[in-house]
Amino acid sequence: MTAFVLVGEVFTGGWIWDDVAGRLREAGAEVYAADPPTGPGDGLDAHIRHVVGLVDGAAADRVVLVGHGYGIHPVLGAADLRPDRTARVVHLDAGMPQDGDPALKALPDEATRQRLLEGVAGPVAPPASPEEWTRWGSTDGVPADALDRLTRQAVPQPPRTLTEPLRLTGAYAKAPTSGVLCVANGTSIALVQSLVALGDPRLQVLTEPQVTFHELPTGHWPMLSAPGELADALLDAAAGRGHRLTPAGTEPPAHLRPFLLDVPERPRERHGAVDLYVPDAAAPGRPAPAVVFVHGGPVPEGVAPTPRDWPAFIGYGRYLAELGVVAATVDHGLHDLAGYPRAAEDVRAAVELVRADPRVDADRIALWFFSGAGPLSADWLAAPPPWLRCVSATYPVLAPLPNWGMSDSRFRPVAALRAVGNPPVVLTRVELETPEIAATVAEFLGRADECGAAVEVVDVPGGHHGFETVDHTDEARAAVADAARRVVGHLRA
Numbered sequence: 001m002t003a004f005v006l007v008g009e010v011f012t013g014g015w016i017w018d019d020v021a022g023r024l025r026e027a028g029a030e031v032y033a034a035d036p037p038t039g040p041g042d043g044l045d046a047h048i049r050h051v052v053g054l055v056d057g058a059a060a061d062r063v064v065l066v067g068h069g070y071g072i073h074p075v076l077g078a079a080d081l082r083p084d085r086t087a088r089v090v091h092l093d094a095g096m097p098q099d100g101d102p103a104l105k106a107l108p109d110e111a112t113r114q115r116l117l118e119g120v121a122g123p124v125a126p127p128a129s130p131e132e133w134t135r136w137g138s139t140d141g142v143p144a145d146a147l148d149r150l151t152r153q154a155v156p157q158p159p160r161t162l163t164e165p166l167r168l169t170g171a172y173a174k175a176p177t178s179g180v181l182c183v184a185n186g187t188s189i190a191l192v193q194s195l196v197a198l199g200d201p202r203l204q205v206l207t208e209p210q211v212t213f214h215e216l217p218t219g220h221w222p223m224l225s226a227p228g229e230l231a232d233a234l235l236d237a238a239a240g241r242g243h244r245l246t247p248a249g250t251e252p253p254a255h256l257r258p259f260l261l262d263v264p265e266r267p268r269e270r271h272g273a274v275d276l277y278v279p280d281a282a283a284p285g286r287p288a289p290a291v292v293f294v295h296g297g298p299v300p301e302g303v304a305p306t307p308r309d310w311p312a313f314i315g316y317g318r319y320l321a322e323l324g325v326v327a328a329t330v331d332h333g334l335h336d337l338a339g340y341p342r343a344a345e346d347v348r349a350a351v352e353l354v355r356a357d358p359r360v361d362a363d364r365i366a367l368w369f370f371s372g373a374g375p376l377s378a379d380w381l382a383a384p385p386p387w388l389r390c391v392s393a394t395y396p397v398l399a400p401l402p403n404w405g406m407s408d409s410r411f412r413p414v415a416a417l418r419a420v421g422n423p424p425v426v427l428t429r430v431e432l433e434t435p436e437i438a439a440t441v442a443e444f445l446g447r448a449d450e451c452g453a454a455v456e457v458v459d460v461p462g463g464h465h466g467f468e469t470v471d472h473t474d475e476a477r478a479a480v481a482d483a484a485r486r487v488v489g490h491l492r493a
Helices: 014-026 044-057 069-081 110-117 130-136 144-153 189-197 201-207 227-238 311-322 337-356 371-382 435-451 474-492
Strands: 003-007 030-033 063-068 086-092 177-182 211-216 269-271 274-277 288-294 326-330 360-370 388-394 425-430 455-460
Touching: 003 014, 003 044, 003 069, 014 030, 014 227, 044 063, 044 069, 063 069, 063 227, 069 086, 086 227, 130 144, 177 189, 177 227, 189 201, 189 211, 201 211, 211 227, 274 311, 274 337, 288 311, 288 337, 288 474, 311 326, 311 474, 326 337, 337 360, 337 371, 360 371, 360 474, 371 388, 388 474, 425 435, 425 474, 435 455, 455 474
Parallel strands: 003 030, 003 063, 063 086, 086 177, 177 211, 288 326, 288 360, 360 388, 388 425, 425 455
Antiparallel strands: 269 274, 274 326
């Protein structure tokens, strides 16, 4: 008999698992749903002890421990104390906390995270209205009555459950692991695979044979929005079924495959974190306009080669130089989600370096953002300098994803759009974009329609995220040429 211990997100009790637990029991499983600590002084250790008690009381010899969001912290703590009774650990739309990590480190609500870091006393209040739950993750798919019930029955979270560090000996790592990802909340199997392909050693554990993945096309609360699908995913996980990731290095990763255009080789100049591709005609006294390419991310620190040495950015640099434009590629500090402010400063410094070059017309500059660098465009859209002639964005993330914990940040391009004052935007959109990113593009274009902002869309039929090295098709080549022609046209207007 399979036994499950289900541990919920902040503010929730065992009741939130009712539908899922019922379906698991119908399949013959033994199910226990954990309640949260209720004492204002209770901490993470108290929650771990409660989960351990449920494990010890199970009739089955071994149990599957399921942690939703914050709940992965007490789950891992319990698995570490009861490794021989843990059949599998399931991360349900949850992170991968390590020894010493407090839960507040991964809280999606930025304001609450900051208050806890500042030592504000007292329990953390749950959202007061259904609309406020989006600060804690996507509510996509949750019926209105279920969201109302979540609001009514939510309980304050004792602060020490979020501030106490998780203490792990490593014993928990003996258990197999599964991840159940909620796509509408910002994570998918494809996204995790792309991060693994970058070579981050911290993520290579996810490629081990005992690690499986499932994804659900819903928001952060699948026990309310898709209980049947969640129950099926948990049963599959318990049986060891699911998708397995490909280890880095077993095949050329997408970002290191050849650029789709055959462009002539051209020397580049290295100036600190910036590489310059200078057209033959550009010289002091004959300055040319410039494009600064801003790679996406996060790209883990230490990844080699760095983005400016990736074939796509070398290809773009050479191609724009062939078109008579100085092209600059820059390595910046977007190594994790907390790195956006540093990356913004790195990009600003790169732009100033480019504008100061005597071969560059400092009054004709374009910025071209890719993928996860999309949020960095917000500052330039909100307060564009007169020399910024164009902003380009290719398969961009144009709003922080729900699980990034950046709902109040300045890095929201959709909020920066205005009817008057924005530079023209050239947006390259791929047909086969991941749903979580496509939603941000749709939101951005909807805002552009509302305010009449100048946005030119270049579509890539059949195109994937990173299409320049993935899709060597006529449609993909035409899209690169079209986007470049539009950007250069704005620089020369």
